[in-house]
Amino acid sequence: MEPLHLGVLLAGAWAILTLVFLHLNAKAYGKRTLYSKPAGDSVQGVVYAFTKGMAPWAKESVRMNLPSYAAGMVFHAGVFTAFGLLFAAIFGLELPPSLVFLARILTVGGVLGGFSLFGKRIFKPQLRGLSCPDDFVANLLSSLFVLLALTWTFSPALAGVWMSEAILLLVYAPLGKIRHCFFFFTTRYHLGAFFGRRGTFPPRA
Amino acid sequence: MPELDELESRLDALTEADFQQGLEVFRGKLKKAEASYLNSCVHCGLCASSCHYHRMDSTLENIPAHKLELISSVFKRNFTTMGRIAPGLVGAKPFDREMAKAWIDAVFGRCSLCGRCSINCTIGIALPKIFRAARAALGAMGLVPPDLQATVDNSLLHGNNMAVTKQDWVETVQWIEEELQLETGDPGAKLPLDKQGAKFLFTVNPREPKFFPLSLQASAKVFWAAKEDWTLASDGGWDLTNYGLFNCNDEQAGTITKHLVDAMARLGCKTLVIGECGHGYGAARWEGPEWLRKSYPFEVKSILELMDEYVRDGRIQLDPSKNTAPVTLHDPCNLVRHGGICEAQRRVLRKATTNFTEMTPNRVENFCCGGGGGQLAMARYKQRRIQSGGMKAEQIKASGAKVVVAPCHNCIDQLMELNKEYQLNVQIKTVAEMVAEALIPNP
Numbered sequence: 061m062e063p064l065h066l067g068v069l070l071a072g073a074w075a076i077l078t079l080v081f082l083h084l085n086a087k088a089y090g091k092r093t094l095y096s097k098p099a100g101d102s103v104q105g106v107v108y109a110f111t112k113g114m115a116p117w118a119k120e121s122v123r124m125n126l127p128s129y130a131a132g133m134v135f136h137a138g139v140f141t142a143f144g145l146l147f148a149a150i151f152g153l154e155l156p157p158s159l160v161f162l163a164r165i166l167t168v169g170g171v172l173g174g175f176s177l178f179g180k181r182i183f184k185p186q187l188r189g190l191s192c193p194d195d196f197v198a199n200l201l202s203s204l205f206v207l208l209a210l211t212w213t214f215s216p217a218l219a220g221v222w223m224s225e226a227i228l229l230l231v232y233a234p235l236g237k238i239r240h241c242f243f244f245f246t247t248r249y250h251l252g253a254f255f256g257r258r259g260t261f262p263p264r265a
Numbered sequence: 266m267p268e269l270d271e272l273e274s275r276l277d278a279l280t281e282a283d284f285q286q287g288l289e290v291f292r293g294k295l296k297k298a299e300a301s302y303l304n305s306c307v308h309c310g311l312c313a314s315s316c317h318y319h320r321m322d323s324t325l326e327n328i329p330a331h332k333l334e335l336i337s338s339v340f341k342r343n344f345t346t347m348g349r350i351a352p353g354l355v356g357a358k359p360f361d362r363e364m365a366k367a368w369i370d371a372v373f374g375r376c377s378l379c380g381r382c383s384i385n386c387t388i389g390i391a392l393p394k395i396f397r398a399a400r401a402a403l404g405a406m407g408l409v410p411p412d413l414q415a416t417v418d419n420s421l422l423h424g425n426n427m428a429v430t431k432q433d434w435v436e437t438v439q440w441i442e443e444e445l446q447l448e449t450g451d452p453g454a455k456l457p458l459d460k461q462g463a464k465f466l467f468t469v470n471p472r473e474p475k476f477f478p479l480s481l482q483a484s485a486k487v488f489w490a491a492k493e494d495w496t497l498a499s500d501g502g503w504d505l506t507n508y509g510l511f512n513c514n515d516e517q518a519g520t521i522t523k524h525l526v527d528a529m530a531r532l533g534c535k536t537l538v539i540g541e542c543g544h545g546y547g548a549a550r551w552e553g554p555e556w557l558r559k560s561y562p563f564e565v566k567s568i569l570e571l572m573d574e575y576v577r578d579g580r581i582q583l584d585p586s587k588n589t590a591p592v593t594l595h596d597p598c599n600l601v602r603h604g605g606i607c608e609a610q611r612r613v614l615r616k617a618t619t620n621f622t623e624m625t626p627n628r629v630e631n632f633c634c635g636g637g638g639g640q641l642a643m644a645r646y647k648q649r650r651i652q653s654g655g656m657k658a659e660q661i662k663a664s665g666a667k668v669v670v671a672p673c674h675n676c677i678d679q680l681m682e683l684n685k686e687y688q689l690n691v692q693i694k695t696v697a698e699m700v701a702e703a704l705i706p707n708p
């Protein structure tokens with residue numbers, strides 16, 4: 061195996077292990093024993109939180125900020141696609157042209173989404189005020205990763221640069237806000253369970 | 266304002282031990298859900314417009330995520346490895362005097378704990394859970410705004426938050442009973458006090474005997490029409506309010522909850538009925554058992570659920586033509602979003618009125634009136650409270666209603682102020698008042 065490939069895999073292992081450690085750390089805070097009688101079903105609340113509750117029309121914050129929401133969605137789609145390409149590159153998988161074409165579209169979207177959100181963070185005073193250096197680093201590392209994945213589909217010679225950047229991204233991921241790639245799921249689970257138990261989720265009207 | 270000085274001087278006098286105590290209490294409030302929330306914010310800022318404070322005054326300080334960040338920065342600094350190693354990178358900050366001051370401003374002064382940001386958060390962070398932990402920490406440091414704490418102290422000392430004496434309460438109940446008998450023409454119409462073994466123990470907001478006796482009379486009239494077996498407690502256990510929900514001192518909140526639990530045991534009632542009050546319902550129904558760390562041996566219901574059952578089962582008959590003015594409904598956050606009581610009041614109002622129209626948005630997406638989270642008890646933030654209530658005022662105006670129904674006496678207080686401030690020219694009523702108006706006396 062090529063050293064860079066090995067490096068990416070090791071960085072990936074680091075990311076996963078550190079996220080597991082962070083998860084265990086959060087879990088160590090313990091579970092709240094609840095004594096009040098439930099009015100609804102927490103399982104249904106969780107299902108709602110991960111399905112209809114995530115639909116753009118279910119949240120006013122999305123309805124009012126559709127361009128940002130769209131940018132976020134294509135950015136994330138681009139990141140996932142780039143990871144798919146990375147997997148293919150490391151394990152030498154031959155991708156059919158149609159899939160490469162789709163991957164190019166998704167990564168172009170990801171690049172546009174990522175850098176537009178980066179620009180928004182720099183130029184919108186309130187968003188800048190909300191941000192810490194980690195926000196910029198995380199965005200930049202992820203957006204570059206998608207951009208390099210896109211360029212690799214045209215020029216495989218760039219694999220070295222792309223994989224080096226991927227190593228940086230994977231090493232950094234659990235240290236800053238990119239950890240939300242894991243905590244998104246636990247947080248949404250807890251939100252769904254809370255509002256489900258109280259009979260608020262799913263909305264009944 | 267002398268109170269301001271009191272809080273300022275307390276801030277000045279804080280010692281290292283106070284900060285440690287605050288952090289300890291904060292840490293004690295966190296379970297795995299909160300630990301997850303504190304690891305999740307991506308600073309996307311999409312929650313900004315969900316908050317009525319930010320809608321009416323779009324400063325950075327009013328963005329829910331900014332309020333959260335003040336707290337999570339301390340969490341990172343004190344409880345995470347990266348926060349200790351690279352505080353500048355991840356935005357970790359020490360818990361010092363300036364930060365304590367910023368916490369007070371954020372969690373007491375710019376938040377009504379309404380939870381609207383939770384359902385709008387991109388990730389799903391239940392932000393009020395974290396704000397409550399911060400309020401508890403500040404409480405442990407003696408940094409609860411004194412007038413809010415005074416409301417809690419009243420409940421602890423006098424058994425109700427307005428220090429109404431037993432004599433005043435009993436006399437008011439008797440006077441309302443006479444009024445009810447006059448209104449119904451039935452000398453048997455009662456407001457029973459301390460009726461042993463009654464099915465329902467009914468609890469009220471002390472604002473009712475103090476300022477809104479007609480509201481209590483309306484509830485009593487509904488019980489009378491439904492031929493209900495109910496009672497009020499003459500001593501300890503008639504006040505449904507619990508401002509321990511807002512100072513976030515679980516021990517004090519539990520002691521106040523115990524007034525209700527003890528009254529239920531003393532009178533041998535089967536169900537505790539919470540009158541029209543958002544936070545009172547939330548405190549008694551949801552938080553009480555958690556504060557006491559045990560399940561109740563009885564049921565808790567909102568009077569809204571009872572009225573809904575009465576209408577459904579035909580125990581009361583309503584004539585909607587008695588309420589023809591355009592009516593809209595305010596959704597108290599602790600009753601609806603955090604309480605799960607959403608449709609009962611709507612079903613009842615549709616039967617009791619001819620012209621019911623929803624506010625937009627409504628139900629789980631409702632806007633706080635601005636008076637929640639203990640805001641009504643904190644004089645120092647009055648201007649912000651009225652300003653943030655502008656969002657509710659806009660909703661009311663847009664509804665075109667002439668009557669605003671609010672199943673919560675705290676909300677009613679705030680709405681009455683908004684009515685004046687924003688010249689809404691509406692009447693503000695409880696659901697029971699609308700129902701009492703529409704009641705067709707039983708044959």
Ligand code: SF4
Nearest residue numbers: 316376377379380382
């Ligand atoms: S809980 Fe309500 S008042 Fe507090 S920050 Fe969130 S939306 Fe604003």
Ligand code: SF4
Nearest residue numbers: 309310312330386387
């Ligand atoms: S919407 Fe949620 S994740 Fe985004 S800034 Fe607000 S609290 Fe943070």
